[in-house]
Each structure stands twice: as structure tokens, then as C-alpha cells.
Amino acid sequence: MSATAGVAKKGAKRRVLYVSLPDQPDRICSGCETCQLMCSLEKTGAFNPKKSRVKVLPLAVGITIPITCQQCEDPACQKACPEKAIVPHPKLNLVVVDEKKCTGCLACVGACPYGIMAYDPEKKKALKCDLCEGNPACVQFCPSKVLELAGPQRSAEINRRRFAAILANEDTAARNNLAGAEQIKTLPRTLTLLAAQASKAITEGGR
Amino acid sequence: MIVRLKLFSPLSDAAGASELTLALNEPATLKTVVDTLIARFGEGMKRHLYDLEGRIIPSWAVFLNHEVIPLNKPDALDTEIVAGDELSFILNIAGG
Amino acid sequence: MIMARKKGSYAGKILRVDLSSGKIEKQDLDLDFAHKYIGGRGFGSRVLYNEVPPEVGPLDPENRLIFSPGALFGTAVPAASRTTATAKSPVTEMFGDGHSSGHWGSLLKSAGYDQLIIQGAAEKPVYLWIDNDRVEIRDAKHLWGKSNMETNESLLETHGSREIGTLSIGPAGEKKVRLACIFSDGIMGTFARTGIGAVMGSKNLKAVATRGTGDVGIVDIEAFKRAYQDYLQVIAVDPYVPPATKYGTCRFMYHRVKFGIHGANNWRLGDFDWKPLDPEVFRSDYQIKASACPMCPVRCRREYRISTGKYAGTVTKLEWETIARCMTCGVNDPEAVIYFSHLCNQYGLDVEGVGDTIAFAMECFEKGLISERETEGLRLAFGNSDALMEITRKIAYREGLGDLLAEGSLRAARAIGKGAEKYAMQVKGSEMSAADPRGMPVRAVSYATSTRGSDHLRSNPYVEELITPDEGLQHFGSKEAADIFQGLKGKGKLLAWSENFVTIGDLLGLCKFAYYRSATFGYLRRKGVELATRFYNACNGTRLSEEEMLQAGERAFNMEKAFNVREGAGREKDIIPERFFKEALAGGGPSNGAVVDREKFDLILDEYYGSRGWNEKTGLPKKETLKKLGLADIADDLQKRNRLG
Numbered sequence: 001m002s003a004t005a006g007v008a009k010k011g012a013k014r015r016v017l018y019v020s021l022p023d024q025p026d027r028i029c030s031g032c033e034t035c036q037l038m039c040s041l042e043k044t045g046a047f048n049p050k051k052s053r054v055k056v057l058p059l060a061v062g063i064t065i066p067i068t069c070q071q072c073e074d075p076a077c078q079k080a081c082p083e084k085a086i087v088p089h090p091k092l093n094l095v096v097v098d099e100k101k102c103t104g105c106l107a108c109v110g111a112c113p114y115g116i117m118a119y120d121p122e123k124k125k126a127l128k129c130d131l132c133e134g135n136p137a138c139v140q141f142c143p144s145k146v147l148e149l150a151g152p153q154r155s156a157e158i159n160r161r162r163f164a165a166i167l168a169n170e171d172t173a174a175r176n177n178l179a180g181a182e183q184i185k186t187l188p189r190t191l192t193l194l195a196a197q198a199s200k201a202i203t204e205g206g207r
Numbered sequence: 208m209i210v211r212l213k214l215f216s217p218l219s220d221a222a223g224a225s226e227l228t229l230a231l232n233e234p235a236t237l238k239t240v241v242d243t244l245i246a247r248f249g250e251g252m253k254r255h256l257y258d259l260e261g262r263i264i265p266s267w268a269v270f271l272n273h274e275v276i277p278l279n280k281p282d283a284l285d286t287e288i289v290a291g292d293e294l295s296f297i298l299n300i301a302g303g
Numbered sequence: 304m305i306m307a308r309k310k311g312s313y314a315g316k317i318l319r320v321d322l323s324s325g326k327i328e329k330q331d332l333d334l335d336f337a338h339k340y341i342g343g344r345g346f347g348s349r350v351l352y353n354e355v356p357p358e359v360g361p362l363d364p365e366n367r368l369i370f371s372p373g374a375l376f377g378t379a380v381p382a383a384s385r386t387t388a389t390a391k392s393p394v395t396e397m398f399g400d401g402h403s404s405g406h407w408g409s410l411l412k413s414a415g416y417d418q419l420i421i422q423g424a425a426e427k428p429v430y431l432w433i434d435n436d437r438v439e440i441r442d443a444k445h446l447w448g449k450s451n452m453e454t455n456e457s458l459l460e461t462h463g464s465r466e467i468g469t470l471s472i473g474p475a476g477e478k479k480v481r482l483a484c485i486f487s488d489g490i491m492g493t494f495a496r497t498g499i500g501a502v503m504g505s506k507n508l509k510a511v512a513t514r515g516t517g518d519v520g521i522v523d524i525e526a527f528k529r530a531y532q533d534y535l536q537v538i539a540v541d542p543y544v545p546p547a548t549k550y551g552t553c554r555f556m557y558h559r560v561k562f563g564i565h566g567a568n569n570w571r572l573g574d575f576d577w578k579p580l581d582p583e584v585f586r587s588d589y590q591i592k593a594s595a596c597p598m599c600p601v602r603c604r605r606e607y608r609i610s611t612g613k614y615a616g617t618v619t620k621l622e623w624e625t626i627a628r629c630m631t632c633g634v635n636d637p638e639a640v641i642y643f644s645h646l647c648n649q650y651g652l653d654v655e656g657v658g659d660t661i662a663f664a665m666e667c668f669e670k671g672l673i674s675e676r677e678t679e680g681l682r683l684a685f686g687n688s689d690a691l692m693e694i695t696r697k698i699a700y701r702e703g704l705g706d707l708l709a710e711g712s713l714r715a716a717r718a719i720g721k722g723a724e725k726y727a728m729q730v731k732g733s734e735m736s737a738a739d740p741r742g743m744p745v746r747a748v749s750y751a752t753s754t755r756g757s758d759h760l761r762s763n764p765y766v767e768e769l770i771t772p773d774e775g776l777q778h779f780g781s782k783e784a785a786d787i788f789q790g791l792k793g794k795g796k797l798l799a800w801s802e803n804f805v806t807i808g809d810l811l812g813l814c815k816f817a818y819y820r821s822a823t824f825g826y827l828r829r830k831g832v833e834l835a836t837r838f839y840n841a842c843n844g845t846r847l848s849e850e851e852m853l854q855a856g857e858r859a860f861n862m863e864k865a866f867n868v869r870e871g872a873g874r875e876k877d878i879i880p881e882r883f884f885k886e887a888l889a890g891g892g893p894s895n896g897a898v899v900d901r902e903k904f905d906l907i908l909d910e911y912y913g914s915r916g917w918n919e920k921t922g923l924p925k926k927e928t929l930k931k932l933g934l935a936d937i938a939d940d941l942q943k944r945n946r947l948g
Contacts (some may be wrong), residue, residue, distance in 0.1 A: 032595035046310070046518035047378050048413065049416050049464075058465070064594070084779035141379070141531070145602030164715045215557050217545035255542035264542060265785075266769035266822045268638045270561055275893045279785050289405050297561045298542060299768045299787075300820055301738055301746075301759075 011093050015071040016054070016129070016136050017150045019158055027165060030054060031148050035138035042137035043127070044120075052145075053118050053129035054138045068138070069116050069129035077128065081110035089130060096130045099123075112131035208233055208290035210240065218244070218296055221251035237269060237276065238284040240294065257274065268299035308334050311522050311843030312378050313342075318416040318438065321432060321820065322506050323364055327438045332417050338845055339933060341855050342374025344809035346418050347389030347400060348862040352937060357870050361498075362479060362505040364424035369420045370470070370511075371504065373406035373812010377519035379533055380527075380838045382817035384409070384597035386487070387809060392497035393481045394656065394711050395732040395756045397870040398409055399428040399502075401494030402760075403930030404596040404604075404807060405487025407468030413515025421506060428477075430510040432462070443509040448474060455489035458512040471510040473651025475699040476500035480709040480735075482698065490620055490648040492596070497733055497755050498711070500651050501879035530837040535600065536737030537829055542822045544601055550592065551605035552623035552816075553582035554860045559627070563892025564739035567630045568685050569662040569881060570728050573739055573890015579635045579804055580626055580854070582684035589641060591618070600818050607641050614638050620643035624736065628658025631684030632665060645690060651697035657709065659734035663712040664704070666726045673767045679703050728880045742894030743787050743884055744903045745794045751877040751904075752798065753913060754863035760815055762925075766801045767794070777826075791903055797912025805932035807835050808855030858932045864917075865924055865937045868946045874922040877908060919948030 020028050044051050055067045071094045077097050078086040085101035086097075086108060088094075094113035104124030109117040129136075131149065139147045146152035150158065211229040220226040222244070229243055234248030241263070244252045258264050269286075276283050289296075295296055310332075319328040337830035340349050347369045358563075359365045368390045376385035376600035386408030392399025411419060414435050428443040447455050452472040468488055475483040483500025486493050494500075521527060538544045546554040556577060559565050585607065592606040609617040621644035629640045643864035647654045661683075667673045668683040675682070681704075683690050686944065697705025707715045712727035712734055728735040733756025740747035742943045754855045767787050775784030779800065781793030813819075813835060834851040847855075867876070883899040913919045916928030929938035941947045 028593075030595035030599075032592065032597060032599050032602070034379055034381075034598050038599065039381060041521065041524065044518070046520050047525065048516075048518045050516050051518075063592070077468070143381075143535075143595070144602065194706075215546065216549050216554070217542050220545055220549070223802070251902070253897065254540045255545075255822075258825060259540060260825070262771075262823075265771050265820045265824075267542075275561075277787070278770075281772060295561065297557055298546070298822060299557055299558070300543060300822070301555070301562070302766055303563075 012151045013071060013093050014071070014131065014149055015149050015155070016068040016131065016139055017148050017155060017158060018066050018068065019148045019150070019160055021158070025143065027146060029056070029064050030144050031058065032143060034141050035066055035147060038137040038141040039129075042132055046141060051118060051120050052118070055116060055118075066138070067114055067116050068147070070114055070130075071131075072188055076111045076113055077117055077126075078107035080107040082107060085126075086117055086128070087196060092131060092134065093128065095128070096129050097126045100124050102126050166167055208235065210235075210288055210290070210292045210294060211236060212240070212244075212296040213293070215295075215297060216257045218252060220229065221248045233290075235288040237271075237286045237294075240288060241284065243292045245294060268297050270295040270297065308856050308947060309522050309844045310520060310908055311845070312375060312515070313337050314377075314412045314415050314417045315626055316416050316521070317418045317420065318433070319420045319422070320438065320440070321423040322425040322429065322440065322508060325440055329416075329436075329442075335537065337374075337417070338843075338847070339595055339855070340749070341381075341810035341839070341852075342757040342860070343371050343376075343812050344387045344389070344400060344402070344411070344469070344806065345855060346371035347387045348416070348859050348866070349397075350420060350867050351385070351389050351391065351398070352862050352869075354420075355391050358589065359391065359637055361391045361396060361399070361502060363547050364506065365890075366391050366497065366502055366505070368421040368502050368506060368508070369406070369418065370411065370421075372412055373808075374810060375838060375842060376812040377412040377843050378407040378521060378527075378813075379531075379598055380813070380839075380842070381601040382596065383812045383838070384599065384815040385809070385812040385814060386411075386494075386625045388494040388499050390499045390502040392733070392755065393479070393498065393505075395704065397731065397872055398754050398869045399497030399499055399500050400755055401484060401496050402493035403485070403487045403494045404814070405492035406422060406597065407487045407511070407513060408812070409468050409597065410468035410513040411518050412519050412753035413741045414513055415517055419511070421508065424505060425507040427790060428509050430508050430512060431460070431508065433511065433513040433515075433516060434462075444857065445473075446509045447477060451486040451651055452489045452649060454510055455486075456508060459810045462512060462514065464514065467512055467514045468731045469510055469512045471651070472500045472503045472508075472609055473649055473699070475652045475709075477509070477700070478506040478701045478709070479504045480652065480698060480701060481711045481714070482653050482660060482709065483651050486648070486651055493648075493653075495653045496658035496736075496758065497654070497795065498656070499768060500653075502589075521842045523841045527598050527836065529750065530834055530841060531705040533629070533837075534830065534834050537826050537834075538600065538817075543816075543820050543827050547601050547639045547816055548593070549881050550582040550586055551702060553580075553585045553589075553605070553626065555623045555628065556580060556582050559738055561892060562738075562892055563888070563890030564741075565630050565890070566739045567736065568633050569666045569726060570658075570735060570739060571886070571889060573741075573892060573894060575630055576635055578628070580630070580637055580640065582763060582782040584637055589637065599814060601814075603816055612638055614645075617642050617645050619648055625654045628654050628662070628756075629691070631662040631692055631931050633662075634691055635686075636687045636688055639691065643688075643695065646695050646699075647691060650695070650697055652695065656734045657698060658694060659728050660698070660708050660712040660715065661691060663709055663716065664694065664728050665721075665855070666707065667719060667723055672721050672723050672726075673704070677704050720733035728882065730879055731876050733757055735880070739888060739890070739894065740879065740885075741888040742897030743898055743902060744907055745787070746790070747799055747883060747899040747904055748794070748907045749798055749801075749912065750879050751800070754860065754867060757879075760805070762798060762805070762909070764798055764801050764829070766797055766804070766822065766824065769827065770797075771821055771869060774824050776804070787819045792910075794907045797910075797913045798907070798911050798913040800853075800862055803853050803856040804831055806859050807831060807852055810855055810859060811835055811839060839915065854932065858934065861915075861924060861929060861932055861934060862937065865929065865934070868923055869944060874908075874912075874920070877922055879904075921948055923948030 567575040715728040716723040737759035753761035772782035780791035783790035784793030
């Protein structure tokens, strides 16, 4: 096992992504939260959204977003752990929680810039997405098909389309003086904007 | 001959339109209309007209001009269609 | 070896709160009870029968307010997210319940409880805070008067988390408006009918807030996953589903139009200028979100926003019945419909009860039974949407004429007199729902037989819309059962079966649109009986057969019937408004010119009672029927009161 900081390279980095595309306005998170329960079922054998590694956030009326572990290149969770309990997965290119070493101190929970480290209140252990050994339950069971296990090229494609939508939105807003534009017409772009702002915050130093 | 169709979801989704004209050979029946729709629009249309056992889905009510022909009647598909007829396919499922 | 029975997806406890004494009690859930009554409506109806005798009035402290999540709520069974609220109804003065989606029910189960029973009444406004095993009755002075959204927000803030569930009443429930309802999680879902919001208000209970962090268990994960995939396969081909996903419940408009059964202008017109309310209009001009109830793949909830005009800024949810009841009031402006829904959501009012009651008042106004003196200058005419909003507000706050209308159309009619009762479109006191039954005999009877007053969801006679004549013969004894307009034989049996069938959904917490509607009888039974039973067995490690599950539905229905019969209701209450028998429908569809044929109605009702094992003439349950369903104690109770068939 490599002793270098970060993760030993074992295949391309993959993560579960929320794939809401501005040109497919019907393909959007419906807020059904099936992903949460299927995650906890897969990982714990019972239904408990608190133990889910994917979280659905209602942001405002009309907007729910599933937040997933981004399988960071330089994981803040691993850096924050005082027990060195966050370790490379034996097969996949990601880190996981070693429950034997985890003391439930919650440092990783606070450090994750996406707020996606979960916590088992009964066992007092941190919980992290491990892509279900390569066949994520959330992706399998999402009825709206907005979660995807994506490698670098698919991730790039999605980011490209989102960025283009932001540019188009700014373009349109400038042309039509749509400051305070109705949420109805710009909802898909609003989602994209929120996602872009979230990722901007992370790359600018993590919040 | 030409007949005009009004479709609602999910048939309109499969057809990509909610109003259609069909050119049919005479003599034509309701079955001709159904078969033509499937021939033209494929699986997306077929799965909502015929069930998994290959039977016509009974809860379709076809409004032929102003008459209603529920497709659960055994001879419904034999209904004669003539030039200029207007048909609407509506799911006969009320509820609220 | 006797295997220990597993708790499965039951939480394991029943929580009882007495608001008069402040006593809080927890009882273990008996698995015999659980596997017999299943959950949801089954639990609620049993406890109501046990604990609320005829001497107790609906607004008395001794009435129970019972919340029972469906047995599968809290699991990932598709569309299993419904909870039942049961109480003696202020509007029917007999059995009452409501069913809602939302989050709260699963939080109750995660907190460790399969049922919450509330009795007594607090001296001043309180709310209940359930935090896993910590249960407190707290002061609600700061919440009293708030709308449902405000109450939900305030509770989320107080308890420092967005991961709690809430139930609340709005100002209408506080004022004990008989048309008041209870909301779940702000305006996420509503326990709409039978005025149970007034029961909650009579207990001075403003809200219930719940936090739960426990597991909801499951016994056989592989069986669950197989059933899940099979379910997805059926809905992939069922033509009922895509319009639901595309339009939400607005979709029912096209059917009403074609069949000419709007119920417009207080159930006089089957034809109406519906175009402004086209589902496409709602979808393209107002829809901001197509959302889903928890775990549901159909995604038929809608959120709407009005951006311009006099209702600009309104953001709310609405369902079909709001659109339908606005047409009952002659209103066809989509923005007025959305705003009316918003008002009812915030005040906590049942749109059906209120819509029909206002339509009743509009007809009285039209016919001169009430005048601008009673309406305080309001021109209460059909189509006057400003008047609709103003009178809705007055009903919520019991002001002026609103105080009378807050009693529901039947009581208001009795107070007005002068023959007003014939304009009150209600069954057993509860206002009409869904669509016009004229020309369709079983539809008519189904409104009459529902145990909680007019209710299409309770009786769900739509089986007749999707069976073939051969299936009619095979399952209900006659090919006629498949003929909606002309059929007679087999219809009573069909109705009884349909009622038992759809009740399964209420026991398990399954949404009717996801399981109890379909396009073929095969798909319907596949979803609503076979898969429902497989899901229940997978989650609980039980081995109920499909027949036993249907019987559990029959059991719940019989308990409710017994409750009503104990209250003195007999065949005379299984009737629909006179208008449907006497006045021909003025509409543009196949039912144009039709009435409900009284003779057919009675023949179907006779067959229905017979097939239910009730006395064919009186409709009273027979002893053998109740005993066969494991309700011998109820049979004895009714026998003592001379109320057996």
C-alpha cells in the first residue's frame, strides 16, 4: 500500500455525480430521497437516512439536490482525521473509513467541504461513500436517473455543459435585462449556477 | 382516406404530437388506426396500446366523432372508420 | 423450534399522549395485532372502534386523534409514504380519517413508534415534541395563529434542524372549522377530509414535531429488491403513469372534458369552459417543480408559482381536486385556482369541503336563499373568484357568513332552511369529491358506500374502467361488470372487491396513483395485491397470501362500517345527493342528459351488501362475516346494541 499522501492510483477516479442538464429540464432531482434509503439499506441492512452516504437537500421551494462524495484527489477528511482512520480502499481509487480505528470524533465530518461525511449515531462511527464496490445503489435505484457513476471524461462533459449554461444564462440575462428573472424560465440554469457556485467555493479554499 | 386524431399523453409523447392526420386504405377499422400508429411510431406507442400479454389495453376509450367506444368491448376494434372521422384516444381512468 | 418473530419494518412501540393529564405512555407493539391489522388505516380504525363510543362527540376531549403511518412507510418500497389520521369526524359525526404524504410519518417510525394516539385536550395551545424516546408537551403560544408554512419553519428553527418532521393545523383548525385539515411538513401533504383539523384544534394541539434517528428494519433484502425491479417493470409499460409524471394530477382534466363530468356550478353542468385550465397551461406557465413524494418514481406532485398579476409571488402546491372544486364554483382562471390552493394550504382547509360548501352558498345566493345582507355585500356568484377568496378567508376565521359555512354545507343548509338542503352536495355530511356520477351507476353507489362520506379514493370503483367482459365474468360473475354505462349485474361485487383492494394501500401506506390505478386489470392486481403483499412479506418476514392481504383490507372496511352502524347509521345514510337522481346532467359527453337511475342504484347496493356478507336490505353487518374476519368482539358489541344484520 502506497504511503504517499492522498490515494494510490488504482484506475481512473470515479464519483457519483448529480447529472442535471440544463437542456433536459424534465431530468431533475424530484426529491423522492430513494437514494438515501437504498444507500443505507446497501451499507447497513436497514433503512435510515441518517446513515446514508448521499444526502438530499431541499434548498428552496422547487429545488432539491442530492449531494454525493466527490472522492477528492486530496481528501480533506483524510487530512483531518487524528487517528489515521481514513485509508485507501484496497481495490478502488478512493478512501474509506477504517471502523476499527475510527473513534467518532467528527473531525472529518466538519472538514469535508461538501458536508457529505455521514455519521452513525448508534455505532458512533464516521460513514463515507465507497461507491458500493463499483455498483452504487443510489445510481441503480434513482427513479429520475439523475445520478451517474462518472469517470473523468463524463465528468468533463457534464462540467462543460453546465459551464456553457452559465455563460448562456449570463448572456441572456445581459441581453434581456433579466435581473430578477422569473424562476420558472431559469430553473434549470439556476440549478447549474448553484452547483457552479458550490464548486467555486471548494476550489477557493473549501468551506 | 384521411382521418384526424387527437392524442394525449402517453400516446402524444410517443407520436411527438397531440394532433395527427392519418392516411388509411379503405376499408378501415379502429384496428387499422391502432396498427398504423404502431407501425409509424414503434415500440413507444405499442407498449401503451397492447399489454405484456399482447392484448389491447382495455382502458382506452376512443371517442369517434361524438361517440365513445371503450376498447374493453370485444368488438370495439372492428368499428368501421370512414373518411373525415375524428378520433380521440383517452384513458378511461377517472379518479381525482 | 419456534422461530422468534421479527419486528421487520415495524418500529415496535405505540405512543399515547393524554393532553388533559399530561400523561405520556409507551406500549410495546403486539406482533399479533400488527400482522392482523397491518398498519395505517387498519391500526387507526381498530383503535377508534375500541376507544370512541357513540357517547363521545367529535370535538369532545375524549375523542381520539390517531396517527398511524402505513406499515411500509420508512422503507424504500416505492411510493410507500402515506400516513393515516383517524378520529371521529366533526363533519360526518361518525367515522373519519385522512391520509397524507410527507416526511413526518417516517420520522415517527424512526423515533420508535408505529402509532401515536392523542386523547384529552390541553388547557391552552400546545405542541408535541417527540425526539426519539423523549416526548414533551410544549407551550405553543408563539405558534398559535400561524399558517402551516410558518408553523413548520418555526419548529424547524426551534429544534435546530431541517431533519425533523412536523404536523400542524392552520388558523382554520384552531377555530374548529369543520372543514379544517391537518398538514404534514408545511404544505407537503395534507390529511384533508372529514374535518380532522377541527379535532386537533379542539384539543388545543397546534402541532407535532418529531425527530427520529433509529433504523427501520427489513427481513429479506433480496426479496425486496426483486419486488422492486418487478414493480419498475410494470410501471414502465402502464400508460397510466406517463401523464402522471408529465402533468401531475392536472391530467384528470382531459378525462373530465371527454366524459363531460366536471361537476361545475355546484354539480349542475358536465360541460364547462375548461380551456384556461388545460394541463398544458399549468405545466408551461406556472409549474416550477415536478416533485415526488418520498420513495416515489411516478413524481406527480407539482409546485406552482404566479409571477405577475394580482396574485404575483404566490408559490404553492395544488392537486386536481382544487381545480375541480374551483370549477364547481364556476371559476376557471388558473391563477385564481393556484391562489385558492395557497389560501387553503395556509389556513389549513380541505379544498373539497370548502369548494363544495362555497358552491352551495353560491347556489343559495343565486336562488335568493341568502342575499348580500348575509354575505355582507359580497356578490357570491358563480365565477366570481374575488368572492371565492374572500369567503374562504371568512370561513377560515369564522367571520360573518364564514362562521355558518365553517359548519359544512349540510349544517349550513339546515340553518338557512327554505329547502337549501337540496343544494348541499354531501354524503353523510361530507362534501362531494371527484366527478359527476350521472350515467355511471357504480360511480354513484361508490360515493354512498364509502365509510367516511363521499370519497372516490375509499371506494375506487375504477376497476370497471379497465376490465374486459371476460374478466368481469371470471371475477365478478357477469360480463356486464365491464360496462360502465349500462352494466348492472356483478357491479355490487366489483365495488366490494374494489374497496377491499384499495384499502390495502391505506394499510401499507402506498399511494393509490402508484399502485391502485392502472390500465389493465392484470397490471392493477400485479401492483396493488401481488407486489404490495410481496413487499410487506419481504420487509416483515411474514408469509401473508394475497387473499389474506385482501382480507386485511376487508377487515379494516368492516371495522369502519361497524363504527358507523354503532353510531346509528344504516342504509338510509348510504345515499347520494338528490340532485343526481332528479336532475339530468347538462353536459357534452356520453352522460349528457343522464341521471342516476334510482332503481339501478338500489339493485347494485343490494348486491354489494350481499357480497359483503351484510344484510342485503339494511346493510348491517352479519355476525358470521365479522367473526370470519376475526372481529368477534365487534360482533358481540353490535349484538348488544341490536345493530347486527
